[in-house]
Amino acid sequence: MRRLYSIGLIRGILWQILGTAIGVGILTGIRAISGLPAWKAESAAVFGALLGALFFLYGIGAVDDWIKVAAGKEVHEPDESGWGRRRYFGVSYDHKVIGIQYLVLSLVLMGVGGSFALIFRSELASTGLQFLTLMEYNTLMSLHGMVMIIGILVGVAAFMNYLIPLMLGARDMAFPRLNAFGFWLAVPASIILLSSMALGGFDTGWTGYPPLSARAPMGVQMFFLGVSLAGMGTVVSSLNVITTAIRMRSEGMTGFRLPIFVWGSLATSLISLTATQLIGLSFQMVMFERLFGMGFFDPAKGGNPILFQHLFWFYSHPAVYVFVLPGLGIISELLPVFARKPLYGYKWVAISSFGIALIGFLVWGHHMFASGMAQYLRVPFMYSTLLVAVPTGVKFFSWLGTLWRGKIVFPVPMLFVLAGIVVFLLGGLTGPPNATIATDLHLTDTYFIVGHFHDTMFGGYIFPFFAAIYYWFPKMTGRRLNETLGKVHFWLMAPAFIVLSTLMMRIGILGMRRRIADYDASLNVTIDHRVMTVAGFLVGLGILVFMINAFWSMRHGEVATGNVWNSRSPEWQVPSPMPIHNYDKPFEVVGEPYDYGLPGSVFVKFKEGE
Amino acid sequence: MEQKSKSSALTLGLLVFGALAILTAVEFIIAVTINIWQVLAVIPILKALLVFYYYMHITRLFEEEKDQNRASFAYKLATNRIGLWLFLISDSFIFGGLMISRINLLGLTRPDLIQYLGLGVTTILLISSFFANRAEVSMEHGDQKQFVRCISLTIGLGVLFLVGVIGVEWQLAPFGPETNLAGAVFYVMTGFHAFHVLTGVLFLGIVLRNGLHGLYTSDKHWAVEASAVYWHFVDVVWFFFYPALYLIGTLAQ
Numbered sequence: 001m002r003r004l005y006s007i008g009l010i011r012g013i014l015w016q017i018l019g020t021a022i023g024v025g026i027l028t029g030i031r032a033i034s035g036l037p038a039w040k041a042e043s044a045a046v047f048g049a050l051l052g053a054l055f056f057l058y059g060i061g062a063v064d065d066w067i068k069v070a071a072g073k074e075v076h077e078p079d080e081s082g083w084g085r086r087r088y089f090g091v092s093y094d095h096k097v098i099g100i101q102y103l104v105l106s107l108v109l110m111g112v113g114g115s116f117a118l119i120f121r122s123e124l125a126s127t128g129l130q131f132l133t134l135m136e137y138n139t140l141m142s143l144h145g146m147v148m149i150i151g152i153l154v155g156v157a158a159f160m161n162y163l164i165p166l167m168l169g170a171r172d173m174a175f176p177r178l179n180a181f182g183f184w185l186a187v188p189a190s191i192i193l194l195s196s197m198a199l200g201g202f203d204t205g206w207t208g209y210p211p212l213s214a215r216a217p218m219g220v221q222m223f224f225l226g227v228s229l230a231g232m233g234t235v236v237s238s239l240n241v242i243t244t245a246i247r248m249r250s251e252g253m254t255g256f257r258l259p260i261f262v263w264g265s266l267a268t269s270l271i272s273l274t275a276t277q278l279i280g281l282s283f284q285m286v287m288f289e290r291l292f293g294m295g296f297f298d299p300a301k302g303g304n305p306i307l308f309q310h311l312f313w314f315y316s317h318p319a320v321y322v323f324v325l326p327g328l329g330i331i332s333e334l335l336p337v338f339a340r341k342p343l344y345g346y347k348w349v350a351i352s353s354f355g356i357a358l359i360g361f362l363v364w365g366h367h368m369f370a371s372g373m374a375q376y377l378r379v380p381f382m383y384s385t386l387l388v389a390v391p392t393g394v395k396f397f398s399w400l401g402t403l404w405r406g407k408i409v410f411p412v413p414m415l416f417v418l419a420g421i422v423v424f425l426l427g428g429l430t431g432p433p434n435a436t437i438a439t440d441l442h443l444t445d446t447y448f449i450v451g452h453f454h455d456t457m458f459g460g461y462i463f464p465f466f467a468a469i470y471y472w473f474p475k476m477t478g479r480r481l482n483e484t485l486g487k488v489h490f491w492l493m494a495p496a497f498i499v500l501s502t503l504m505m506r507i508g509i510l511g512m513r514r515r516i517a518d519y520d521a522s523l524n525v526t527i528d529h530r531v532m533t534v535a536g537f538l539v540g541l542g543i544l545v546f547m548i549n550a551f552w553s554m555r556h557g558e559v560a561t562g563n564v565w566n567s568r569s570p571e572w573q574v575p576s577p578m579p580i581h582n583y584d585k586p587f588e589v590v591g592e593p594y595d596y597g598l599p600g601s602v603f604v605k606f607k608e609g610e
Numbered sequence: 611m612e613q614k615s616k617s618s619a620l621t622l623g624l625l626v627f628g629a630l631a632i633l634t635a636v637e638f639i640i641a642v643t644i645n646i647w648q649v650l651a652v653i654p655i656l657k658a659l660l661v662f663y664y665y666m667h668i669t670r671l672f673e674e675e676k677d678q679n680r681a682s683f684a685y686k687l688a689t690n691r692i693g694l695w696l697f698l699i700s701d702s703f704i705f706g707g708l709m710i711s712r713i714n715l716l717g718l719t720r721p722d723l724i725q726y727l728g729l730g731v732t733t734i735l736l737i738s739s740f741f742a743n744r745a746e747v748s749m750e751h752g753d754q755k756q757f758v759r760c761i762s763l764t765i766g767l768g769v770l771f772l773v774g775v776i777g778v779e780w781q782l783a784p785f786g787p788e789t790n791l792a793g794a795v796f797y798v799m800t801g802f803h804a805f806h807v808l809t810g811v812l813f814l815g816i817v818l819r820n821g822l823h824g825l826y827t828s829d830k831h832w833a834v835e836a837s838a839v840y841w842h843f844v845d846v847v848w849f850f851f852y853p854a855l856y857l858i859g860t861l862a863q
Contacts, residue, residue: 069833072820171680174689239696247689248680273696277703285711288798293788296711296798302791307714311707 008060008090009187015059016052016188023051042218043291045199049225053188061091062184065177077176081580091184093176096578098183099162100476102154103469105183109151109190111543116144118540120517125533127521137517138203139196139219145206146193146223150230152323152461153272154186157237159326159468160265162476164241166571166578167259169250169587169604174243178236185233193226205515207316210286210297210308221290224283231280234322238269238276250570250604252589256347259569259593263350264329267357268322275315275361282311309371313364320453321360324424324460325353328395330468331417335399336594337567338414339406343594345398355391359384369437370444378437385435392428396421407597412486413565416467419494424459426498427452430505445515448508451501458497466546473550474564478577479557485549493542500535503528568596568603616751623747626664627740633657634736638729641857647718650858654849661849665743665842671695687832694836698843701806705847708802712795712854719862721792721855722784728856731774732848735807738767739845742814746838752828754821761818761834764841768811775800792862799851806844813837 005011027047032038057063065075080087080094087097088104120140123132132140161179165172173179196202200217213220245258245266286308288294295301297308336343343349365373365381399421408414430452433439443449466489473481507525508514519525563572570587571578587604595601637653640646662668671691677684745760779800785793817837820826826834 070816070820072823072825175693178693235700239693239700242696243689243693246692247685273700274703277700278707281704281707285798288787288794292797294794294798295788295791296715296794301794302715303794304714307711310714311711314707 007086011090012056012060012184012187013191016056016191018059019055020048020052022055023048026051042221045218046221046225046287046291049192049195049222053185053192053229056188057181057184060184062181064091091180093172093180094580095161095165095173095176095179096476096582098179099158099160101183102158102161102186105186105190106151106155106158107547109147109154111547112194113144113147113151114540114543116140116147118536120144121533121536123517124519124529126529127519127526129518132517134517135201135203135217138205138515139201141515141517142202142205142223143194143197146227147190148457149206149319149323150186150190150193150227152457153230153234155461155465156268156323156326157183157186157234159261159330159465159472160241160269161237162472163571164244164262164265165248166475166582167262167569168245168248168253169570169583170244170248171582173240174247175240179240182233182236182240185236186230189226189229189233191226192222192229196220196222196226207312208283208286209312210289210305211299213286214289214297221287224287228280228283231276234272235276238272241265241269242273250587250589254589256350257589257593258350259329260332260343260346260349260353261326261329264325264327264332264353267353268325270354271318271357271360272322275318277315278311279315279319282308282315285311306368306371306373309368309373310364313367314361317364317367318357318360320456320460321356323457325356327420327461327464328424329353330464331399331420332395333569334413334417334467334471335402336596337565338411338417339402339408340597341402341406342592342596342598343398344401344404345394346592346594348394349398352391352394355394356388359388359391363388366435366440369440382435382437386432389428389432396425396428411470411565412481412483412490413467413471415487415490415494416463416470419490420459420463420467422459423455423463423494423498423501426501427455427457427459430455443508445513446508447504447512447514450514451504451508454497454504455501458501463494469550471565473553474560475571475576475578477554477557478559478561479553479555480560480564481553482549482557485545485552489542489546489549492545493539496535496538496542500532500539503532503535568593570604573604573606616747616753619747619750620744622664623740623743626660626743627736629660630657630736630739631733634729634732637853637857638725641853642725645857645859647858650853654853657849658846661739661842661846665739666839668695683830690832690836694839698840701843702847704802705850708799709850709854712799715791715795716859716862718859719792720857720859721796722861723779723796723856724782725856727774727779727782728852731771731779732852734767734771734774735845735848738764738771739842741767742838742841746831746834749821749826749831749834750828754824757826757834758818758821761814761821765811765814765818768807768814768841772804772807772811775804790862796855799855803844803847803851806847810837810841810844813840 005014024044024047027044028038031040031043068075077093080092083092087094088101092098120132120137123130123137161173196219199219199222202213202216202220202223204213204216204220208220208223245262249258285294285296289296289298295303297303297305299305332343332349363381363385365377366385369378430448434443434449434452470481470486473479507523507528510525511523512519512525561575565572570583574583583606585606585608587606589603590605591602593603595603633653633656637650640649673688675685675688679685741760741763745757745764748756748760780797783793783796787793787797814837817833820833
C-alpha cells in the first residue's frame with residue numbers, strides 16, 4: 001500500500017478524489033449556512049472539480065518547491081539519477097522526462113479520442129440509430145473533438161519540451177518547476193474533461209456555442225473547466241518555451257541558425273501564450289452564465305451570442321496553427337536529413353512560421369460567415385484568410401526544392417513526412433473554398449469542413465508527429481522502432497486516411513451535415529459511410545500496430561546508440577539515450593544547420609577540455 | 611552617493627505618483643462634466659505608460675547583459691524578468707477580452723454605480739502602488755525597516771481595496787449578477803480583477819514574511835521586485851477598468 005502511495009500519479013489521483021469530495025462538501029455547507037437550498041449539483045460539481053485539480057497538484061508534489069520558497073526555505077535541484085523508471089510516474093524536473101510524460105499522455109488521450117470516433121463512426125454506417133442514443137452520440141462526437149485537441153496540444157508540448165533544450169544545447173528549460181507544473185495540470189484537466197461523460201454528457205460539439213451550451217446537461221461544465229485548466233497548462237508551457245529560446249541558446253546560435261523546429265515552436269508559443277486566455281475566458285463566461293445567471297450571451301437579457309463566437313474563434317482558429325506549426329517544423333527538420341540536401345530557402349521557411357502565426361490572428365471571422373456576423377466584416381476576413389496561403393506556400397516550395405534532385409532514402413520517418421506533405425497539401429487546397437464567402441455559404445457545417453479539417457490535422461500534425469516518434473525514439477530509449485512493423489503501420493494508415501477524408505469531402509458536397517447522428521437514406525451516401533467506417537478502423541488498426549511496436553521495441557528493439565540517421569543536429573552527436581544533464585561538454589555553433597551533403601561543412605563543434 | 615541615489619529614486623516615485631494622481635483627478639472631472647469618451651480612453655493609456663516605465667521598469671528587459679555565465683544570479687534574474695513579463699502579457703489578454711466584452715455588450719453606457727466610491731477605491735489602489743514602488747526602492751538600497759513599513763502599507767491598502775469593492779460596492783450596487791447585462795459585466799470584471807488583487811496581496815504577504823526573516827538583500831531580492839511588478843500590473847488593469855465601469859458613457863437602463 002505504501003509503495004503504491006509513493007508513486008506520484010496514484011497519490012495525485014487519490015488527492016484529487018479527496019479534494020473533489022471536500023469541495024462538494026464545502027460548497028454545500030456554504031449554501032446551507034447562507035440559507036440557500038443546500039444541494040445544487042452543478043455548483044457542487046464545478047467547485048469540487050476545481051478543488052480536486054488543486055489537490056492533485058499538491059498531492060503529487062508539483063508545488064512542493066514553491067511552498068518551500070514561500071516558507072523561506074532553500075530549494076535544491078533533486079538528484080534524479082537513481083530514480084530509475086519511477087521518474088516517469090511522478091514529478092520530475094528533467095525536460096526529457098517531462099517530454100516523454102507529455103508524449104505518453106498525448107498518446108493516451110488520442111487513443112481515447114480516436115476510440116470515440118470509431119464508436120460513432122460505426123453508428124453512422126447505416127441510417128437510423130443503431131446502438132447509440134442521440135445524447136450519447138452528441139457526447140462522443142463533442143468529446144472526440146476536444147479530447148483530440150487537448151491530446152494534440154499535449155503532443156506538441158511533448159516535442160517542444162523534449163527537443164528544444166537539446167537543439168539549443170541547454171541543460172534544461174528556463175523554468176523546470178513551471179514546466180513540471182504545466183504538465184501535471186494537464187492530467188487532472190483531462191480527468192475532469194472525461195468526467196463530463198459521467199455527469200450527463202453534453203450535446204454542443206467541441207465549440208460549446210451558447211445559447212445551446214447554456215442549457216446543455218451538466219457535463220458541459222466539466223468540459224469548460226477541463227479545457228480552461230488545460231489551457232492554463234499550455235500557457236505556462238509556451239511561456240517556458242519562449243524564455244528558453246531567448247535565453248538558453250548555445251554560443252553562436254544566432255536567430256538564423258536556429259533549427260526550424262525551434263522557429264515553429266516559437267511561433268506556436270506566441271499564439272498559445274496570448275490567445276489561449278480568450279478561449280478560457282469565453283468558456284468561463286458561459287460557466288458563470290450557468291452558475292450565477294449572468295446574461296452575457298443570453299439574448300433575453302440583452303446579451304450577444306455572437307460575442308462568444310468572436311472570443312472563442314480568436315483562440316480556436318490560431319489554435320490550428322498551434323497544432324500544425326511544430327509539425328511543419330518537424331517536416332522541415334527531417335526532409336534534409338533524408339534527402340541529403342540543404343534545406344531550400346532556410347530563412348524564408350523560418351520567417352514563414354511567424355507569418356502564418358501573425359496572419360492567423362486576423363482570420364477568426366471566417367468561421368462565422370454564416371452566423372450573423374456584421375456584413376462588412378466578411379470580406380476582410382475572407383482576404384486575410386486567403387493570405388495564409390502565402391507563407392504556407394513558402395513552406396511547400398521549400399519542401400519541393402529540398403526534395404528536388406536529392407538522394408532520397410525511405411525509412412519509416414521519411415514515409416510519414418512525405419505522407420504529411422501530401423495530406424497537408426490536400427487540406428490546404430480544400431481551404432480556399434471554405435474561405436471564400438460564396439462557396440462557404442454552401443459548404444459551411446457540412447462534412448466538407450470535417451474532411452478539410454482532418455486533412456490539415458493529419459497532414460500538419462499526426463503524420464509529422466509519428467515521423468518524429470520514429471525518428472527520435474532511439475534518442476529517447478536507445479533502441480530503434482521495428483522498421484517492418486513501422487511500414488505496416490504506415491501502409492495501413494496513410495491510404496485509409498486519404499480515402500476517409502476524401503469521402504468526407506465528397507458527401508459534404510452532396511449535402512451531408514456535420515455533427516448529426518442520422519442522415520436521410522435518399523442522400524445516397526450510405527455506401528460512402530460504410531467505406532469510411534472501414535477506413536476509420538484501418539487507421540485505428542495502424543495505430544494499434546504502432547502501439548504494439550512501441551511496447552515491443554522499448555525492450556527488444558535493435559540497439560541504436562549512435563547517430564542512426566546521420567543527422568547534423570547536436571543531439572545526435574552524443575550517444576543515446578541522452579544522459580541526465582544533456583551535454584557533458586558545451587558546444588559552439590559554427591555553421592548552418594541544414595547543409596547536408598556539402599563536403600566539410602560543420603554545424604556544431606563541441607568544446608574540448610572543459 | 612548611495613544616500614543620494616536612494617533619495618532621488620524615492621523622489622522620482624513621488625513625482626510619478628503625483629502625475630498619476632493629477633491624471634486620475636482630471637479624468638474624474640472630465641467624466642462628470644463633459645464626458646468625452648475619447649479623452650477618457652486616452653488617459654488610462656498615459657497612466658499605464660508612466661507605470662510601465664517608472665514603476666515596472668520595463669527598460670530592465672532590454673539592458674545589456676552584465677554576466678554571460680548561465681549559472682550566475684544576474685543571468686537568471688534577467689531570465690526571470692522575461693518570464694514574468696510574458697506571464698503579464700498573457701494575463702492582459704484575459705483583461706483585454708473582458709474589456710472587449712464590455713464594449714460589445716454595454717457600448718457607451720455604464721452600470722449604475724456610485725462614482726465617488728469608484729474614485730475612492732482607485733485612489734486607494736494608486737497609493738498602494740506608490741508604496742509598493744517605495745518598498746522596492748528601499749530594498750534596492752538595503753533599508754530593511756522602510757521596506758517592511760512600505761510593504762505592510764501596500765498590503766493594508768490592498769485589503770482595503772478588496773473591502774471597498776467586494777464588501778461595499780458589491781453590496782450597495784442596485785443590481786445582482788443576474789439582474790441585467792450591466793450587472794453581469796460589472797461583477798465579472800470586478801470579480802476577475804479582485805481575484806488578481808487577492809493573489810497579489812498573498813504574494814506581497816509572503817514577501818513581507820520572508821523580508822522580516824531577512825531573506826532579501828539589496829543585491830538579491832527578485833521576489834520583492836516580482837511582487838511589486840505584479841502589483842503595479844494589477845493597478846494598471848484597474849486604470850482601464852475604472853473608467854470603463856464608472857466613468858464612460860451614460861447610465862445603462
